[in-house]
Amino acid sequence: MVLESSKWVMFIVGWLFKNVSCNSVAQKIYVELNNTVPCVRLLNATHQIGCQSSISGDTGVMHVLESEADLEWPLSKGPNPPYMVLLESSLFTKSIMMKMKNASSRVAGVVVVPKTSPPEFSPHTTCPNENTGRSKLVREIQVSNFSYFCLPMRRYYESFYDNAAHLNLTYPSNLSPEEQLEFVTDTAKSLTEVATAVACALFKQAGGNNSQVNKINADPKTVTQMLYGFLVRSNNSWFQAVMAPELKDILQPNPPQYYVGVAKSSHQANALTYLVQYLLANLTGTATNLTQSQCKKPDELPNESTYLYSYLWVQGVVPPNSTQRESFCIRTAVRLVKAVSPAFDLGDYVSKEYSTWTKSQWKFIKARIFLVASRDLEMLADLRRGSGRVVHIATGHILCQYQGRCPLQLRQGTQQPRILIASY
Incomplete structure (x- = not known):
């Protein structure tokens, strides 16, 4: 019976080492954050706005902020500062940012996730901004049509939120990417009408013959392809065909x-x-x-x-x-x-x-999330070096079964996720 038990122990040890060798912590621990947009610092002769990271990057324990009341943990109560605060755009307010700025020794940085959006936002005071010299052009267009375009469809005119979702750009679920490129959406139809009205107004302002105005019509297929290429997927057959061969890699399966x-x-x-x-x-x-x-x-x-x-x-x-x-x-x-x-x-x-703003930024910036080793992981690492006990093997086996991934998966509750912002 003693020999039989030893065989089982040896089997478990062999199973553990086999899995450990192909599931290292280094391969599992880091998660790259792609499609991030870093904050930069803007400067002119008298003022500066924006932000920056440390020259060697910043690291902090990730803390998800669900409300302003949650600030108490990263600013005072949390035992493991500094913290990297993760918040949705609705919480990206001056009040919250000033509180974190005043406690900068405990806050390493802020990551803003644009999951939700305000009812409306635009850097322009009106739509379109009458201060940009378009009031004369607008008068040439049928006001009712142009107002319909600006208010219901362009609540986020020329802002970060001026995207496919807020333009109601939707497609039937059974269409392939190529079929979506050709599908004329309701948004494309509305924009085609607006484009036709703008083209007619410009034609008349340029001295065009009024008898020719009725021949000017925007193409809904071209409009829908442009919407798809710029707001959904730049890597499509139309954009591929019109690009230079050496620039084909700038086309991506997402908006530019x-x-x-x-x-x-x-x-x-x-x-x-x-x-x-x-x-x-x-x-x-x-x-x-x-x-x-x-x-x-x-x-x-x-x-x-x-x-x-x-x-x-x-x-x-x-x-x-x-x-x-x-x-x-x-x-x-x-x-x-x-x-x-x-x-x-x-x-x-x-x-x-004339504008005199300049910008200060790093040549390269990236962010990734990683996990700090818990005590459980350290014990398993000791076992790999031959200094563990059988009870550690059983713990690793149960942990793998519970997590459904690998024996080195960290136990929930003991891991400390951190975000690293690296600058070069």
């Missing part, structure tokens, strides 16, 4: 990042800028018969000119029953121009006429 800040490189624009450039070139340019080499050096040809046009080599579509794209060259009047404030060209850094 809309934050625009100080250029990180003097030679490269951000992904959204390229998307808009190539899309406008596709919609307004002309397809040519130029080869790829000719497209790069069109000035060597008698009837082409880079003074009048820019030339873009794009991927093209994949024909039916083929795997190769039919790439081609587009001749277009669309050009990229650096958005530089005249104040910096003039050296007038206290200008009241």
